[in-house]
Amino acid sequence: MRRALILLPALLACGSASAHAMLERAEPRVGAVVSVAPTVLTLWFNEPVEPAFSAIEVQDAAGERVDRGKARVDPADPASMQIGLKPLAPGHYHVRWRALSADTHTTQGAFEFDVRP
Amino acid sequence: MSIALIALVVARAAQFGALTLAFGGALYPFYAPHAVQRGAARTILIAASVLAVFSAMGWACALVFGMTGEVGALADQQVWSAFFFATSFGRFWLLRIGVSAALAVAAITLRNRLVARNWPTAAIAGLAAALLVAQAWIGHVATVPEPWRWIAGVGYAAHVLGAGAWFGGLVPLGLMVSQARRNNQGRDVEQALRRFSAVALVAVAAILIGGLVVTALRAHSASELFASEWGRVLFVKAAGFSAILLVAAVNRFALTPRASEANVVVLRRLGRNIAIEQIGGLVLLGAAAILGALPPPG
Numbered sequence: 001m002r003r004a005l006i007l008l009p010a011l012l013a014c015g016s017a018s019a020h021a022m023l024e025r026a027e028p029r030v031g032a033v034v035s036v037a038p039t040v041l042t043l044w045f046n047e048p049v050e051p052a053f054s055a056i057e058v059q060d061a062a063g064e065r066v067d068r069g070k071a072r073v074d075p076a077d078p079a080s081m082q083i084g085l086k087p088l089a090p091g092h093y094h095v096r097w098r099a100l101s102a103d104t105h106t107t108q109g110a111f112e113f114d115v116r117p
Numbered sequence: 118m119s120i121a122l123i124a125l126v127v128a129r130a131a132q133f134g135a136l137t138l139a140f141g142g143a144l145y146p147f148y149a150p151h152a153v154q155r156g157a158a159r160t161i162l163i164a165a166s167v168l169a170v171f172s173a174m175g176w177a178c179a180l181v182f183g184m185t186g187e188v189g190a191l192a193d194q195q196v197w198s199a200f201f202f203a204t205s206f207g208r209f210w211l212l213r214i215g216v217s218a219a220l221a222v223a224a225i226t227l228r229n230r231l232v233a234r235n236w237p238t239a240a241i242a243g244l245a246a247a248l249l250v251a252q253a254w255i256g257h258v259a260t261v262p263e264p265w266r267w268i269a270g271v272g273y274a275a276h277v278l279g280a281g282a283w284f285g286g287l288v289p290l291g292l293m294v295s296q297a298r299r300n301n302q303g304r305d306v307e308q309a310l311r312r313f314s315a316v317a318l319v320a321v322a323a324i325l326i327g328g329l330v331v332t333a334l335r336a337h338s339a340s341e342l343f344a345s346e347w348g349r350v351l352f353v354k355a356a357g358f359s360a361i362l363l364v365a366a367v368n369r370f371a372l373t374p375r376a377s378e379a380n381v382v383v384l385r386r387l388g389r390n391i392a393i394e395q396i397g398g399l400v401l402l403g404a405a406a407i408l409g410a411l412p413p414p415g
Contacts, residue, residue: 020412047260052203053184102205102259104180105412 020107021045021054021079021099030111037088037115041067043097048078053100056083061092090115121183122410128179130406131172136249137402138165139220140278141285142232143242148316150234152309154292158232161288162241166224169248173217177210209254216251220244232289249281250274256409261334272330279323280405282316284398291391297376298384306384307376314369321362335413345414354404361397364390 027042028034041058051073058067068084081099093115098108142162146153178191181200190196201207223244227237253259253273261269290313297306332342332351342348368390375383 048205050204050206052199100184100204103257104184104206104255105410106184 020103020105021047021049021101022107023097023099023109026095026111028113031113033114033116035115035117037090037117038085039087040082040084041095042080042082043099045079045081045099045101047101049073049081050100050102051081053098053106054081055098056081057096058083058085059094059096060089061094066093088115090117119183121179121186124179125176125183125410126403126406128172128175129409130403131168132176133402133405134399135165135168135172136245137281137285137398138162138288139169139224139285140242140245140249140281141283142288143238143245143285144282144316145286145289145313146232146234146238147242148312149290149293149309152293152305153232153289154296155232157292158289159228162231163224163228166221166241166245169245170214170217170221173214173248177214206255206259209251213248213251213255216244216248220248245281246278249277252277257335257413258331265334269331269334272327272334274327275323276327276331279320279327280398280401283320283324284395284402286313286316287391287395287398291388291395294384294388294391298381298388301381304377306387307373310368310373310376310387314373317365324358337414341414345412347408347411347413350404350407350411354401354408357397357401357404361394361401364393364397368394 022045023030024044024046026044028038041056043056051071054071054073056067056071057065060066066086066088068086071081071083074080074082081097091114092112094110094112096108096110098106100106139162142158142165145158177200181190181196182188184190184200185196199207201211220241223237223240224231227240230237231241232238250270250273253270256273258266258269258273290309293309294306336342336345336348342351368387372383372387372390376387
């Protein structure tokens with residue numbers, strides 16, 4: 001019993017799992033205004049994501065796709081996902097992402113950023 | 118709640134129910150061999166094994182629907198190929214569907230030797246147990262960071278096997294009690310109830326300890342748990358579990374000692390309470406299916 005009481009706080013103190021991939025940060029940052037047009041967009045999640053069913057889509061203000069197709073998950077850092085971008089003109093851009101985690105749950109979200117030289 | 122989420126919860130609940138019935142039902146003759154209504158118990162075991170295959174396939178379909186957001190994806194060979202071969206969990210799913218099929222084939226082909234203390238029944242119990250435990254690799258446990266993942270896996274295994282032994286065993290036990298009521302014969306019932314109680318005691322301990330370990334790995338604090346939808350469903354599940362324990366305690370301490378009298382009133386009360394426990398078990402399995410679809414806190 002005493003051992004169980006010691007073990008429980010240890011378990012509580014350890015890193016718990018969110019079990020759903022949540023966006024932790026992005027580059028360009030969420031809602032950022034950047035002066036230099038980025039050539040890639042990278043998203044970092046709180047846990048590894050599955051490349052096969054995860055995706056990023058970037059659109060300009062007119063709704064045209066400005067990304068270079070399929071997003072790629074970095075094998076060295078499976079919690080990050082990256083997509084190449086076409087040359088971006090100054091303007092407003094909309095990002096939509098979808099991430100599948102190892103527990104088979106899908107999360108999705110969206111954010112925007114601006115390019116203003 | 119989206120259609121994909123509802124489909125996922127229904128498929129998971131059906132899978133949990135099927136495997137619980139198969140595992141607990143096949144385990145029962147090993148501790149109460151003289152108190153088995155073989156005909157009905159066999160039919161239930163076969164039905165549960167067949168349901169295990171269909172619910173596993175339904176679960177996979179619900180996942181693909183949720184991942185793609187399109188019903189049409191279910192007929193797309195490329196999507197299924199990506200699901201099975203381009204994800205970290207795909208091979209576990211292939212194996213799961215294969216083992217579920219093996220369970221159903223075994224139950225059907227060996228049906229004449231079920232449900233007794235023999236190797237065909239042990240094989241059914243073993244396959245169902247493996248499928249119950251393997252859920253850890255396709256659920257929340259899969260995302261627990263190392264080295265805690267193995268501890269979470271062991272906790273999960275104890276939790277689901279405990280639940281399977283208890284709630285699955287209630288079905289052949291209920292059949293036995295209802296048969297005894299018809300035959301006015303209580304001696305076998307009392308012996309079966311006593312043996313079931315001993316197994317249930319170990320099962321309850323496994324459910325509690327396993328559940329506590331898995332929950333501790335999910336949340337940093339009770340307040341965090343209360344604040345999340347996952348935590349609130351968990352508290353409802355815990356309250357339901359406590360209520361079922363009370364009913365089980367009445368069976369064990371008030372009714373079991375009087376079962377050998379073959380008193381119609383006692384056997385009727387036993388039958389009613391076992392039915393309440395069975396319904397409560399179904400509700401808990403439904404809550405477990407919802408928990409699997411919700412994001413835990415943390």
